[in-house]
Amino acid sequence: MTLAELQARFQAGILTGEGADMLGLVEPSPHGAGKNELFGVYQNAYRLRLAEFVAEDHPGLAGYLGEDEFAALIEDFIASDPPRHRNARYYTTRLPQFMQESEAWREEGRALSLAQFERALVDAFDAADAPALEIGALAAFAPERWASLTFAFHASAQLLELAAGTLDTYVAATDDDCDELPEASEGVEHAAIWRTGDEPAWRELDADEWVALNEAMAGQAFGDICQLAAFQQGDNASAERLAQFLANWFSEGLVVGVAEKDAG
Amino acid sequence: MNMPAPLGYGLGLRPVYYDEILETRPPVDWFEIISENYMVPGGRPLAMLDRIRADWPIVMHGVAMSLASTDPLDMNYLRDLAALIDRVQPAWVSDHIAWTGVHGATLHDLLPIPFTREALDHVVERIQRVQDFLKRRLVIENASTYVAFTGSEMTEWEFVRELVQRADCLLLLDVNNIFVSGFNHGYDPMTFLDAVPAERVVQFHMAGHTDNGTHRIDTHDQPVCDEVWALYEAARRRCPQASAMIERDDNFPPFSELLAELARMRAIDARVKGREAA
Numbered sequence: 001m002t003l004a005e006l007q008a009r010f011q012a013g014i015l016t017g018e019g020a021d022m023l024g025l026v027e028p029s030p031h032g033a034g035k036n037e038l039f040g041v042y043q044n045a046y047r048l049r050l051a052e053f054v055a056e057d058h059p060g061l062a063g064y065l066g067e068d069e070f071a072a073l074i075e076d077f078i079a080s081d082p083p084r085h086r087n088a089r090y091y092t093t094r095l096p097q098f099m100q101e102s103e104a105w106r107e108e109g110r111a112l113s114l115a116q117f118e119r120a121l122v123d124a125f126d127a128a129d130a131p132a133l134e135i136g137a138l139a140a141f142a143p144e145r146w147a148s149l150t151f152a153f154h155a156s157a158q159l160l161e162l163a164a165g166t167l168d169t170y171v172a173a174t175d176d177d178c179d180e181l182p183e184a185s186e187g188v189e190h191a192a193i194w195r196t197g198d199e200p201a202w203r204e205l206d207a208d209e210w211v212a213l214n215e216a217m218a219g220q221a222f223g224d225i226c227q228l229a230a231f232q233q234g235d236n237a238s239a240e241r242l243a244q245f246l247a248n249w250f251s252e253g254l255v256v257g258v259a260e261k262d263a264g
Numbered sequence: 265m266n267m268p269a270p271l272g273y274g275l276g277l278r279p280v281y282y283d284e285i286l287e288t289r290p291p292v293d294w295f296e297i298i299s300e301n302y303m304v305p306g307g308r309p310l311a312m313l314d315r316i317r318a319d320w321p322i323v324m325h326g327v328a329m330s331l332a333s334t335d336p337l338d339m340n341y342l343r344d345l346a347a348l349i350d351r352v353q354p355a356w357v358s359d360h361i362a363w364t365g366v367h368g369a370t371l372h373d374l375l376p377i378p379f380t381r382e383a384l385d386h387v388v389e390r391i392q393r394v395q396d397f398l399k400r401r402l403v404i405e406n407a408s409t410y411v412a413f414t415g416s417e418m419t420e421w422e423f424v425r426e427l428v429q430r431a432d433c434l435l436l437l438d439v440n441n442i443f444v445s446g447f448n449h450g451y452d453p454m455t456f457l458d459a460v461p462a463e464r465v466v467q468f469h470m471a472g473h474t475d476n477g478t479h480r481i482d483t484h485d486q487p488v489c490d491e492v493w494a495l496y497e498a499a500r501r502r503c504p505q506a507s508a509m510i511e512r513d514d515n516f517p518p519f520s521e522l523l524a525e526l527a528r529m530r531a532i533d534a535r536v537k538g539r540e541a542a
Contacts, residue, residue, distance in 0.1 A: 030450030
């Protein structure tokens with residue numbers, strides 16, 4: 001048997017949990033351990049290790065689903081496809097997509113939203129570094145040019161549309177002192193996730209800030225964002241409120257660059 | 265042979281200890297990182313590494329190079345590793361005589377190989393290619409294994425000895441792995457120690473394992489046991505210059521317990537040195 005054939009068979013035995021094919025290829029234990037038991041060390045370690053990765057990254061999802069359902073999700077996820085990335089850190093990246101594509105999980109709106117939210121927190125944790133800009137950076141531009149300013153955001157910044165109640169559920173599910181999870185509710189809510197200092201941060205966004213921040217992160221100039229808000233909200237869109245949003249994005253460390261749109 | 269300068273007594277750098285290390289400046293000569301944990305774009309892991317690197321030598325230890333896999337070498341992985349090497353400027357870079365997957369999969373485990381001529385040629389060739397790519401000698405570690413293959417054509421120590429000589433690489437001798445594999449496969453760990461080329465050993469790993477009666481598992485979640493300490497003393501007699509460290513990856517104790525294990529290591533070395541001087 002070639003090395004390639006042996007490795008293919010060994011890996012299949014781990015992935016399927018069936019070891020029979022391997023047993024004829026391994027030596028007996030000098031201390032009486034069964035060949036099944038010894039090959040099982042690799043089979044068990046594989047599942048335990050991957051389950052640990054999921055549990056570490058998704059404490060909120062674990063708390064929301066409860067022990068049995070979370071274990072079932074992990075089992076389904078592990079069985080769906082082996083890890084492909086050399087870095088274990090990225091194993092759980094595919095979990096939200098797996099849930100979206102899975103018949104068993106795609107209807108679990110709040111669970112799926114929790115998975116997406118916790119995914120964003122994990123990604124924010126080690127996203128690329130960039131120093132946050134102070135709002136004083138705007139002073140470099142003449143006030144009449146502010147409408148043409150665009151902003152660059154920290155690589156960790158993500159916006160998510162989540163099932164209503166996801167954020168409260170996350171808070172409750174990760175609080176050891178909280179026994180009760182929020183009731184299910186209809187609709188959606190929005191959140192920004194980013195990193196401030198060393199730690200991921202998040203907050204819920206009102207609908208108008210969600211639109212404004214989406215546009216800003218897409219590279220729209222501040223004047224265009226103001227116009228869009230006026231179009232969508234009529235008199236309710238105040239320039240002061242949009243200016244306050246912008247001030248918050250600076251103070252929260254979301255903004256890492258500012259430039260004039262026409263400056264190229 | 266051109267060997268890296270000895271570093272003394274080190275510990276595995278783990279996130280749970282970052283703050284204590286930076287606040288207390290413990291008497292540790294160097295730290296070993298798990299390379300993959302820092303192959304990320306940014307954030308706290310790299311920030312902590314940069315701060316600790318400013319004051320301590322660092323060794324990079326990988327778990328995912330998959331040197332024995334029959335899949336092609338993962339050049340994206342090697343490029344990322346090279347970038348981290350450039351940032352960290354480690355004293356040396358190590359990985360295992362093992363594979364982690366085939367057909368594009370990565371099982372996040374160090375899987376065993378049969379000790380055959382084919383496997384030997386394959387791993388030697390891959391180590392040479394990696395060394396050419398990274399423009400540095402690799403340090404290769406013996407892994408713990410739980411199965412041995414009927415198709416093996418030589419012993420593990422014969423395999424390791426020929427591997428490091430032909431690939432012209434260096435050796436990280438994991439003393440606990442020798443003990444665990446020796447128990448699981450019924451060989452005398454001293455035979456392994458006697459056979460490997462001591463002049464190529466740059467580093468020792470020491471760690472705890474789990475005794476399941478009929479087999480032992482390399483878990484790194486408890487203190488080093490007395491039998492492995494005894495084997496360490498024998499290893500030290502053969503390799504007086506090797507840098508040594510404790511690996512702890514789970515069930516993390518107070519940092520002081522790891523320092524106490526390093527103190528035990530120092531005491532053993534002092535005893536060995538004293539005997540040799542006498």
